[in-house]
Amino acid sequence: MVDRYLTIIKYIKDCYEKDNFNSNVFRFYKTRAEKGKNRVGIINYQGEKFFFKIIKKEEYNDENVIKTKLKIPLRIVDKYCEYEFGDNVINLYKYINTIDRNAFNFLRNNRYSFEQKNEKLDVFFKHIIQLMNNTCYCAKMDGNSKSDRWFWMRICRGNRATNYYGNDFKRLLEDIKKYCPESIKHYRHFFKNIYNYLSSSHDTVYSYNHGDFHDFNFCLDGLFWDVETFGFNPILNDFVVYYWHFYGREDHLIYKYSPWLVHYMKNTLDDKSLYQIRQLKENMIKRWFMDIQSLFYKYNLENNIYEEFVFKLFCRVFLIDNILNYEKEDKKKIYRYFHYFLENSHKDVGNLLFNNPIKF
Numbered sequence: 001m002v003d004r005y006l007t008i009i010k011y012i013k014d015c016y017e018k019d020n021f022n023s024n025v026f027r028f029y030k031t032r033a034e035k036g037k038n039r040v041g042i043i044n045y046q047g048e049k050f051f052f053k054i055i056k057k058e059e060y061n062d063e064n065v066i067k068t069k070l071k072i073p074l075r076i077v078d079k080y081c082e083y084e085f086g087d088n089v090i091n092l093y094k095y096i097n098t099i100d101r102n103a104f105n106f107l108r109n110n111r112y113s114f115e116q117k118n119e120k121l122d123v124f125f126k127h128i129i130q131l132m133n134n135t136c137y138c139a140k141m142d143g144n145s146k147s148d149r150w151f152w153m154r155i156c157r158g159n160r161a162t163n164y165y166g167n168d169f170k171r172l173l174e175d176i177k178k179y180c181p182e183s184i185k186h187y188r189h190f191f192k193n194i195y196n197y198l199s200s201s202h203d204t205v206y207s208y209n210h211g212d213f214h215d216f217n218f219c220l221d222g223l224f225w226d227v228e229t230f231g232f233n234p235i236l237n238d239f240v241v242y243y244w245h246f247y248g249r250e251d252h253l254i255y256k257y258s259p260w261l262v263h264y265m266k267n268t269l270d271d272k273s274l275y276q277i278r279q280l281k282e283n284m285i286k287r288w289f290m291d292i293q294s295l296f297y298k299y300n301l302e303n304n305i306y307e308e309f310v311f312k313l314f315c316r317v318f319l320i321d322n323i324l325n326y327e328k329e330d331k332k333k334i335y336r337y338f339h340y341f342l343e344n345s346h347k348d349v350g351n352l353l354f355n356n357p358i359k360f
Contacts (some may be wrong), residue, residue, distance in 0.1 A: 004083065011043075017270075055089050056087055057087050074127055101223070104215035117280065125284055133295070145231060164322040204234045213238035221294075243313075289350050
């Protein structure tokens with residue numbers, strides 16, 4: 001059987017290197033950038049479907065290690081085989097219909113009752129919190145964890161921030177001054193200090209977690225996919241990813257600025273039912289943050305929460321897309337939304353999460 005899987009992988013490799021794919025055999029997932037084209041998809045090989053993903057070697061994660069860290073029901077999709085070529089690794093997985101099974105689409109499916117969704121979400125997050133509590137420890141925040149690619153790598157070890165906004169966020173500041181002048185003082189202070197903050201040594205709380213934790217990357221029975229960032233990561237990483245995805249993206253910004261993702265989103269709920277689901281998730285996020293906060297207190301790090309949270313929230317809000325390309329009204333909302341956190345540095349983060357006057 002291993003030989004068969006290796007045959008399939010080598011067939012994928014040959015097609016990839018020749019950029020010649022049979023449309024009757026391959027189906028590709030849409031991606032944000034052209035550079036990700038033909039790297040993630042489904043192959044129907046001799047009547048059997050498989051999921052495959054081509055990643056860079058530096059993104060490789062030993063999935064056997066992940067399996068030893070997780071306890072049922074938390075688990076990852078079965079991988080059949082892997083193959084290195086050049087600076088790439090092809091991973092061949094069991095085919096899972098992730099569109100039908102992901103948490104986002106399950107919670108938006110009117111075939112399931114609110115009670116079923118409530119129970120599934122509650123049980124799932126109890127296991128997530130248990131994993132966090134069982135694997136947590138205190139250490140220096142140095143930007144070297146797997147999921148720091150969404151944060152440090154975009155602001156000080158890569159070129160995304162500079163490409164988007166120029167040196168020292170100059171273009172972004174000019175735009176904020178134009179559309180949200182009342183907040184310019186707080187933004188200038190934030191940008192002036194952000195590199196000093198990152199170059200300083202701050203303790204934080206780590207645990208074993210997914211590292212790219214949002215509803216498209218798991219289902220509520222505990223199955224995860226896209227596991228390249230699984231590892232010991234700061235616990236605020238996953239929280240900020242999930243919080244911003246919920247607050248600003250999944251019901252507004254994605255539909256306008258990430259059309260490639262909309263292909264995988266299904267919502268059959270009426271407005272009343274959707275409101276109930278959003279309230280359910282909001283309450284869950286609040287409970288999750290309370291558990292996170294308790295760990296910071298456990299390690300006497302309660303004074304570190306605000307700065308770390310705001311830095312990471314900035315990376316999610318401003319460094320997924322280039323905000324300068326957004327419509328004027330959306331830019332205004334985002335500038336005011338983030339300004340709310342900057343001007344309330346004296347308040348508890350938990351009390352700021354959903355009391356922001358700006359809604360998306």
